[in-house]
Amino acid sequence: MTSAPLTHGDSLPADWRDLLALTKPRVMSLVVFTGLCGLLAAPGPVHPVLGFAAVLCIALGAGAAGALNQWYEADLDAKMKRTANRPLPAGRMSRQTALHFGVGLAVFSVILMDLAANHLAAAVLAISILFYVLVYTVWLKRRTAQNIVIGGAAGAFPPLIGWAAVTGDVSTLPILLFAIIFLWTPPHFWALSLFVRTDYANAGVPMMPVVAGIESTRRQILVYTLPMIAAAVAPWLLDLTGWVYGIFSVILSAIFLVLAFQVFANKASEPKAMGPEKRLFAFSIVYLFGLFAALVVDRWLI
Amino acid sequence: MPLEEDELIRKRQRERSRVLAILLGLFVVLMFAITIAKMSVNR
Numbered sequence: 183m184t185s186a187p188l189t190h191g192d193s194l195p196a197d198w199r200d201l202l203a204l205t206k207p208r209v210m211s212l213v214v215f216t217g218l219c220g221l222l223a224a225p226g227p228v229h230p231v232l233g234f235a236a237v238l239c240i241a242l243g244a245g246a247a248g249a250l251n252q253w254y255e256a257d258l259d260a261k262m263k264r265t266a267n268r269p270l271p272a273g274r275m276s277r278q279t280a281l282h283f284g285v286g287l288a289v290f291s292v293i294l295m296d297l298a299a300n301h302l303a304a305a306v307l308a309i310s311i312l313f314y315v316l317v318y319t320v321w322l323k324r325r326t327a328q329n330i331v332i333g334g335a336a337g338a339f340p341p342l343i344g345w346a347a348v349t350g351d352v353s354t355l356p357i358l359l360f361a362i363i364f365l366w367t368p369p370h371f372w373a374l375s376l377f378v379r380t381d382y383a384n385a386g387v388p389m390m391p392v393v394a395g396i397e398s399t400r401r402q403i404l405v406y407t408l409p410m411i412a413a414a415v416a417p418w419l420l421d422l423t424g425w426v427y428g429i430f431s432v433i434l435s436a437i438f439l440v441l442a443f444q445v446f447a448n449k450a451s452e453p454k455a456m457g458p459e460k461r462l463f464a465f466s467i468v469y470l471f472g473l474f475a476a477l478v479v480d481r482w483l484i
Numbered sequence: 485m486p487l488e489e490d491e492l493i494r495k496r497q498r499e500r501s502r503v504l505a506i507l508l509g510l511f512v513v514l515m516f517a518i519t520i521a522k523m524s525v526n527r
Binding site for chain 2: 196197229230231
């Protein structure tokens with residue numbers, strides 16, 4: 183790893199807005215939502231204050247992981263258009279500030295989770311932060327095209343943490359929720375990486391389209407979509423949820439499958455002609471929000 | 485150090501101090517609320 187070019191970042195104290203940007207607030211929204219849904223789907227009551235504190239800890243933990251990811255990847259971010267204006271590659275903050283902020287936030291979130299919820303939720307939160315930073319960012323991302331496949335587990339922990347914060351244990355449904363996000367991550371990121379692959383190639387990140395080619399990536403998106411759909415409808419088939427979740431999971435999964443087929447059938451290699459890939463990427467976010475929202479509606483309204 | 489840069493440093497320090505004060509205040513309120521909630525749950 184090489185140091186990012188630093189200008190003002192070395193001498194000026196970081197702006198608080200840049201510290202906030204370091205936590206990747208947009209990514210955090212999906213993490214917070216799935217964590218909240220895991221918490222709300224869990225059986226048994228949860229005190230609103232403790233539930234709020236648990237979701238806050240999930241958000242802070244995700245923010246800490248995002249900050250440490252940016253600390254480690256400052257050199258990569260500087261090479262990609264999409265990330266070049268982040269606080270570190272843009273030279274608005276020193277790397278030491280980012281490291282201290284990330285580690286401090288991570289420790290704080292785990293301790294607060296232990297105080298507000300229980301040991302299991304705090305332990306799973308700590309594992310998810312370490313997994314994202316050490317396994318995905320440090321170990322896999324620059325070494326293998328499977329980085330997203332294994333690294334996807336890091337983003338799959340929030341519903342498990344939310345569930346554990348309420349119940350103090352982990353059962354079949356939260357494991358299936360984990361599996362849904364874990365299997366959803368490859369099609370989601372590979373769809374994105376198809377139309378920004380030049381960025382990844384320039385930065386030397388071995389994403390699937392860069393290493394295995396566009397056609398192979400399209401085929402693998404379709405292949406990963408099938409077990410993802412199986413995991414998505416499994417809670418309903420196993421009678422762990424009601425008909426609302428069942429209907430939503432079937433409809434949303436059918437749309438996902440059609441879009442994945444359109445990606446598979448697309449032969450274009452220029453990003454401008456990658457409409458199906460862009461549609462799949464956009465819908466994949468709606469898909470995850472929709473599934474988890476249906477889970478909560480099913481649990482609370484039916 | 486140029487005067488402009490010195491002013492920028494002071495401005496950022498002031499802003500960060502304000503944000504930190506607000507966050508510390510919210511943390512105190514949150515810890516109080518968590519303590520009360522835990523007491524009511526355990527009762």
